[in-house]
Amino acid sequence: MLWIDKYRPKRLDKLILNQEIGDNLSKLVATGDCPHTLFYGPPGAGKKTLIVALLREIYGAGAEKIKVETKPWKIALPSRNIEVELTTLSSNYHVEMNPSDVGYQDRYVVQEIIKEMAKSRPLDMKGQRGFKVLVLNEVDRLSKEAQASLRRTMEKYSAACRLVMSCTNVSRVIEPVRSRCLCVRVAAPSTAEVQRMLAHVAKKESLSLPDSLSLRVAQASERNLRRALLMLETCRVAQYPFTPDQPVQLADWELYIQEIASDIMQEQSPKRLFQVRGKLYELLVNCLPPTLILRKLVLELLKKLDEEVQHTALALAAQYEHRMQEGQKAIYHLEAFVAKFMSEYKQWSIMAFG
Numbered sequence: 576m577l578w579i580d581k582y583r584p585k586r587l588d589k590l591i592l593n594q595e596i597g598d599n600l601s602k603l604v605a606t607g608d609c610p611h612t613l614f615y616g617p618p619g620a621g622k623k624t625l626i627v628a629l630l631r632e633i634y635g636a637g638a639e640k641i642k643v644e645t646k647p648w649k650i651a652l653p654s655r656n657i658e659v660e661l662t663t664l665s666s667n668y669h670v671e672m673n674p675s676d677v678g679y680q681d682r683y684v685v686q687e688i689i690k691e692m693a694k695s696r697p698l699d700m701k702g703q704r705g706f707k708v709l710v711l712n713e714v715d716r717l718s719k720e721a722q723a724s725l726r727r728t729m730e731k732y733s734a735a736c737r738l739v740m741s742c743t744n745v746s747r748v749i750e751p752v753r754s755r756c757l758c759v760r761v762a763a764p765s766t767a768e769v770q771r772m773l774a775h776v777a778k779k780e781s782l783s784l785p786d787s788l789s790l791r792v793a794q795a796s797e798r799n800l801r802r803a804l805l806m807l808e809t810c811r812v813a814q815y816p817f818t819p820d821q822p823v824q825l826a827d828w829e830l831y832i833q834e835i836a837s838d839i840m841q842e843q844s845p846k847r848l849f850q851v852r853g854k855l856y857e858l859l860v861n862c863l864p865p866t867l868i869l870r871k872l873v874l875e876l877l878k879k880l881d882e883e884v885q886h887t888a889l890a891l892a893a894q895y896e897h898r899m900q901e902g903q904k905a906i907y908h909l910e911a912f913v914a915k916f917m918s919e920y921k922q923w924s925i926m927a928f929g
């Protein structure tokens with residue numbers, strides 16, 4: 576088992592970080608009820624961990640007996656029938672899913688599937704709460720229509736169901752949904768906090784972790800707990816005993832994006848664009864989120880750019896990220912960004928150097 580799973584705290588009173596949020600959640604559960612909740616914060620800040628621990632606090636160990644199911648759902652619309660495939664993780668008390676995975680049909684998932692689930696009460700009611708929890712991930716990626724449907728579900732079935740949602744960008748969640756939830760901000764941990772978590776894991780694994788290595792891992796992780804743990808585990812595989820000057824390896828996909836950025840900077844031509852497209856496609860088929868690819872690519876380009884062009888690159892990235900949210904087929908938008916950037920950069924180079 577990877578360390579990120581092995582050392583994910585299972586209970587609110589066992590958290591190493593975000594203890595204050597954990598304490599407040601315990602008090603809330605102790606009152607006997609729990610409102611709809613929205614956890615928001617950057618990737619790897621600890622949202623999922625808090626949700627898992629919250630479920631355990633509400634329902635006890637039974638919430639950890641999880642069944643994973645991927646099945647097609649048939650939805651009858653007035654004009655036609657559609658079928659969507661959705662993966663759910665469920666226990667007797669809760670169901671977890673990522674409704675934005677189905678793309679533009681997300682509205683039907685909320686209107687039909689989530690509504691159906693929200694209606695029913697938990698299977699095992701003996702000594703347990705009378706409501707069931709629906710955990711919805713990445714609600715900020717849901718379309719506005721789907722979010723509006725979600726709002727109606729929240730109102731209508733609040734007696735039988737509580738929604739526990741998570742997202743990265745809370746400004747993309749419509750106000751009526753936000754205002755019906757307890758919004759919990761899970762901020763990115765500081766470098767010192769990341770080091771504290773690394774020290775905890777190293778102790779559990781009986782490893783001696785030099786301070787300077789732990790500091791470099793924490794800094795390279797960009798305040799993302801998951802990345803930090805994965806990096807430390809990679810360092811462990813690469814070499815043990817650790818040495819203070821041991822190199823901290825980046826993930827393969829990050830090295831690949833660095834390579835793509837170099838390709839773009841070396842040559843701006845249709846042929847190079849075609850090659851870059853192939854590489855971007857490869858990242859997508861390996862399930863890397865398109866927004867992450869774009870973000871990382873821009874950060875890599877910025878490192879290589881003159882100050883004057885940095886502004887253009889950032890403006891283009893914002894524009895194409897927005898288009899990616901609005902439209903489908905991320906590859907079109909990623910490729911369009913690269914094409915536009917190549918053209919702008921070439922023009923600037925000709926002007927600057929002739």
Ligand SMILES: Nc1ncnc2c1ncn2[C@@H]1O[C@H](COP(=O)(O)OP(=O)(O)OP(=O)(O)O)[C@@H](O)[C@H]1O
Pocket residue numbers: 578579580582583584590591592593594616617618619620621622623624625772800801804
């Ligand atoms: N409070 C905590 N105490 C100790 N370790 C933690 C804590 N929160 C998270 N971690 C560690 O960090 C890892 C990543 O956290 P988690 O999956 O909760 O982040 P997340 O915010 O849900 O990320 P994402 O938005 O990318 O899914 C966990 O697997 C766990 O090992």
